[in-house]
Amino acid sequence: MTDIPDRQTSGLGFVGQRVKRVEDERFLIGEGQFVADLNPKGVLHAAFLRSPFAHATLNSIDVSTAAALPGVARVFTAAELNAVTNSFPPLFMIEGLYTPLYKCMSEDKVRHIGDPVALVLAESRYIAEDALELIEVEYHELQATGTIDQALAPGREQLWDRADGNILGDISADFGDVATIFADADRVITRTFNCPRQTNQPMETRGSVVIVDPATGHLEIHNTSQAPHFLKWAVAGLLVNDGAFRNLSRFARNKDRRKAFSAAAKAFVSTNKQKLLEQDPAGQKSQMKKDMSFLRAQARMAMGLLASNDYPTVKAGDIGGAFGSKGSVSREDIALAAAARQLGTSVQWIEDRVENLLDGGQAREERFTVSLAVDNDGTLKGMKVDAVLDGGAYASFPVSAAVTVLLWKLYMPGPYDFKAFELNAKIVATNKGKVVPYRGPWANETWMRERMLDVVAKELDISAADIRLKNVIREENMPAAFLTGPTLDETMSVAKTLDRALEMVDFDQLEQDKAAAEARGHRLGLGISSYHEAAPGPPNFFSSAQPGSDMFLHEDGRAEIQADGRIVMYTSQSPHGQSHQTTYKQVAADEFGVAMEDIEIVWGDTDRTQFSFLGTGASRGGPLGAGVMRMTARELRNQVVKVAADMLEAAKEDIEIVNGNIHVVGVPTRGTTYADVAAKVASDQAVSTGPVFKEEMKYEGVGNGGWSVATHIAWVDIDLETGQVEIPRYLVVEDCGPIINPGIVDGQVRGGVAQGIGAVFYERHHYDDNANLLSTTYMDYLIPTAMEIPKIEIEHMETLTKGENDARGVGEGGMIGAPAALTNAVSDALGVDVLEQHLPPYRLLELAGIISS
Amino acid sequence: MSLPSATTPAGETLAINVTVNGTLLSLNVEPRHSLADVIREDISLTGTHLGCEHGVCGACTILLDGEPSRACLMLGVQADGADVVTIEGLANNDGTMHPVQQAMYEAMSFQCAFCTPGFLMSTIALLRDNPSPSEVEIREGLSGNLCRCTGYQSIVDGVETAIRLIASNSAGIDPVGEPT
Structure with missing residues (x-):
């Protein structure tokens, strides 16, 4: 990289301007051009028959009447599609974790409402749905697991035979001298926090259009994928299933393929030598203790990739939002590609909203019991957390719920100067839809920690602002290795956003406003939350979570x-x-x-x-x-x-x-x-x-830091008669480095905060204790409208770093900070500990003591 | 608007006449097909989007005889004799954007833009009925449309920009849906 002039902009200087969107x-x-707009001539329309039971075995399935319906081209049973596809193998393996393997369809057993058991392909979606009603399935219902408590309880029906009950992961990490710190602290304060299930809910559902070239059989897959390359490799690896011997001999006879493979393998090994050496086999060992079959699944996938010259082409056009939910390879994606290859005909699946609510991606149903070791002057010393994550039935591929636990391990102490931290996290299986990354997938650690800081402050009788100011890591102590490993960078400082945000609050006025609210039968409260997020993180961020895991992240x-x-x-x-x-x-x-x-x-x-x-x-x-x-x-x-x-x-x-x-x-x-x-x-x-x-x-990435930082402050006004809330002011002070386009960055911040407001006051993806989904429409899952989301006030810091490219990520932060600021404000308003994230009107009235719980 | 009374066997179609974006079309549609599917599939106007297909998200909102209507909650045959305007019918024939489109462009109102067709239609109806709404009235007027990306502020800004653009435009908000 010689001869690069030291300049970042021309005379025109578009960077930094509020340039209107080309899109x-x-x-x-x-x-x-969204995926549903493609609708190629002659395409067959797919509809999946989905389980009406949360947990059941399948005794029989009869598709003959459905297959005979005029306009139906083919009905595939799960067994037929599973026979021509490989299992989804685990890709992220962590010590203490077992990830069950699964196929694209469910043939022996269903594990959540909406689990796909048959696929109809017909001339129109209308006819395909008619045919679904003609398929006869005999289920034998099993005891379902619908809650974290049930999943932890021994002796219940297991989702996965090889698991310990319904516990799939028991993952621990500790940093610093936890025992001594806790023994020496003035006091230890403990609370348990619960967050119910949420769902990403982009306005466009998932969809896939698989176009088959009649001459060559090549698949061109138009898909709503956030990661089209990964989808391409996944389809190539999961589809080819001709048997190991045939695949190997095909590979051996194919000289070009052999050469290309060995060149690619050599290049990969030489580029990643160090990172390959750093790999820790503990995760594989944990998986092997439970189930060796992932080795065969991985080998079959590899064989499939080696045997084929013809990988599918994946094209992602315009995509109507995702928030993490379209990064996974869907089971439907694989079933559809397999069906297209079997039939030699183009097929398409455009998910409907009910399907999307059933299994389009869910998140955040987690429980934290947190103990903070503190001194009476408000000094934070140690943190111990027992966490449980409700992972649903199937692990999303490739980024499963386990990645959230890895990120918790790095993030939980947040921007504060804790001396010791211990995490014990369990991942449990329940009969619910799959858990996917949702905008700041680890975000509940910020909610839990920032809520807990307010609990501690109240108990020690100091202010929410003071406990943060006292403990936040200041730039004069950076760069420093953070307690959990990653390097903290002095140029991106949470403390600066906290100082600035507090400057923008008139606390005297707040007291007057609180009194005025009380006079109207309302309660007003203010809540603060601060956090840092790796966006994308310093060079050692991902390797701090899992050695060598940054190999694929350039x-x-x-x-x-x-x-x-x-x-x-x-x-x-x-x-x-x-x-x-x-x-x-x-x-x-x-x-x-x-x-x-x-x-x-x-x-x-x-x-x-x-x-x-x-x-x-x-x-x-x-x-x-x-x-x-x-x-x-x-x-x-x-x-x-x-x-x-x-x-x-x-x-x-x-x-x-x-x-x-x-x-x-x-x-x-x-x-x-x-x-x-x-x-x-x-x-x-x-x-x-x-x-x-x-x-x-x-x-390989940006310069020295890679952190985005922010402080949110929320004002929440609660009407004690109706339990309705208003948010008279919401302030975000954030630093994502120099902004490329303020119009776009502001939109990202506001959109994230809006999802946080939704999570706290409106949205709950509600399963009953028997794992029946109750929120299957937008009449039940309430996405906030323009009436509920206030103006969001944003102050940018735009700190320059020492890196080559100073811009930091900003997409996730709004959602990370908002739930904590809002629930802290509610706690302040009502004068009670708020231990759950979801606070609809009836719950606010219960907390206020107006109605009994 | 009249409802066809005959019941039809599967696969049979009924003839309807419907004006779409200023052009009178004679269509044979399956009686059970939603108006949204008729617009998207039979007429190939894919700018109208389907977000929930149960009448809540508002992405499929069109103007039906001037009123914002959920195309997913109506059957195509119910549009017999009606005048329909979709997002494709908003721009002028010379390609210049409708003031509401122009305003949303200026305000950088949208992100993924899947909800956009519905918001444009609701905004046009809102400003036609109330040329100078307050912010609360704007928010209320848009509360039948969901956006998951923006937190709505930029869309409210877009409506406020549209109010100014329309006020400075002698033609006002109409016409929409000129023949193309």
Whole structure:
């Protein structure tokens, strides 16, 4: 990376501006291309028959009447599709964890309401749903597990035969001298906190359109995937199931494939030598103790990948939100691809909302018993947490609930100077829909910790502000290795956001407002929460969670200038509302010194973009995705400048590019253009199309810190007559580094806070004790409207760091901070300990003592 | 609007005449197909989105004889004789955006934009009936549409921008749904 001029922006300076969204040019006129809009001619429409029981064995299934219905092309039973697909193997294995393997359909046993047992393909979705009603299934109902208490209780019906009851994981970690710290502290305060189930609920459901090439059988899968490359590999590995011997012999006879494989394997090993050595086999050993079959499943998957030359192409177009729920490979994705391959016909599944509520992704049903060792002056010393995570029936693939526990391990002490921390976390299986990452998947650690700080403050009779100010880690003590491992960076300081947020509160006025509220029969309270989040984290973040786990986490980039001068940038991200196209054009246009419309951004197509394990998620789009855009653009610009300097007979150091005019500084009238330079190179190389300049890069990440930090303060007003709440003010002071586009960043912050408001006051994904889902429509699962979400006041700090690319992720933070600030405000308003996250009107009135619980 | 009285066997269709975005169409539709499916599949106007198919999210909101209506809660045959405007019918024939579209662009109102068609339709109806709503009236007017991305502030800002754009536009908010 020599010859890179020390400049980040051209004269145009799009970065930092509130540039209007490029995406809106198609969305606002109804020309977005969402997966359901594709509807190719002749496609067969899928409908899944889903279990009406939470837990049952299947005695028999008869699809003959359904298959005979006019318009039905085929009905697949679970057994038929399972026979041609491999098991989903565990990919994240952790010491103390057992991850049960499962297939794309359920043939012997169903484990939650909505578990798929048959697949109908018909001329229309209407006919497919008619056919569902003609399938006869005989179930034998089993005792279902619907609560964390039931899952922990011995002697109940097990979801998975090899588990210890319904406990799948028992994961522990400790840092510092926990025993001594707890023994020496003035007191230990303990509380138990509960968070009920929530669901991500993007406005667009999941969907997959599998187009089969009639000549070659190649699959082109249009999918709502946040991670199209991972889906491609998953389909390739889970679909091919011809038997190990046949696969191996096919691989052995295929010289090109063999060569390509050995080259790729060599390159991978040499790039990741150190990280491979760091791998800890403890997780595999834990899994092997329970079930060796994952080795066979992984081997079959690998065989499938080796045997095939023809991996599917996955394309993700416009995606209507996800919030983490579309990062997993759905069982339906695999069933559908298998069905398309069996039939040789294009098929599509557009999930309906009831299906999405049943199994489109659920989260956050967790319990924490936390003990804080504190001194009487408010000094926080030690934290011990017993946590239980309700993982539902099936582990999401590849990022399972276990990853949340790994992140808890790193995050729980938060931005405070604890000297010791111990976590004992259990993951339990229940007869509920699958748990997926949901916007800040670990976020309940912030809720639990920040709620607990207020409990401690109250018990010690100090203020919520003072206990935070006293214990927050200040920048003068950084950079420092944080208690749990990752490096904390002095340039991104939670303390600064806390100081600033508190400055923006008039506490005298608050007392007057509280009195006024009380006079009206209301109660007003204020709540604070502070947190830091790895966005994407310092270089040692993921390896602190699991050694070597950062192996797949680099973000690759590619950029080209075509023979006609067009600049084409390829991203491995899969945007679904975050406005990547706009921000990446801003970043690249500044580097190239051209207008935004001169840049083309290519995304979502696995044939054109580079591999990415995660795609869009984990707050990577700004720091890593835009970071690699910037760096590839800079390299490419540099290549162009070299040629242009020759053409202009000048030194390349003297070249500047303004509005696409490449010229010697001060002589804009004698300039050239990208098109001219590209034409010259094309002519020199005797080509007329294709790229004439090309840059590819593996990008390991941002500079020294990688943290986003924030403090939220919420004012909550509760009407004691109705239990209704108003949020008269909500303040976010956040630091995600320099902002690429304030319009977009503000939207991310507000959207996250809105989901937090939903979680606390409106949304509960409600299963009864027998694991029957009660919230199967939007009449039951209440997503807040414009009436419930207030104006969110946002103050940005925009601290520059020492990194090459200063932008930090900002997508998840709103949702991380909001539940804590809101429940703290309720606690302040009502003067009671609030030990649960969900506070609908009746619960507020119970807490206020107006009605009895 | 009249309901077809005949019951039809599966697969049979009924003829309807419906004006969509200013163009009169004669369609043969299956009696059980929702108006949303008729719009999206029979007429291939995919700008109208289906978010919940049970009338809560509002993404499928269209203007039916001028009134915002859930296309997922109606049958296509119920639109016989009606005038329907979808998101595709909002921009002018010369390609310039309707003031409400322009305002939402200026305000950077949306993110994933799946809810967008419904919000545009609800906003147009709101501002036609009340050209200068207060913020509370705007929020109430939009409360039949769910957005999961934005926290609504940017959409409220978009409506307020639209009020200013329409006030400065001699043509006012209408017409929408000119023939294309």
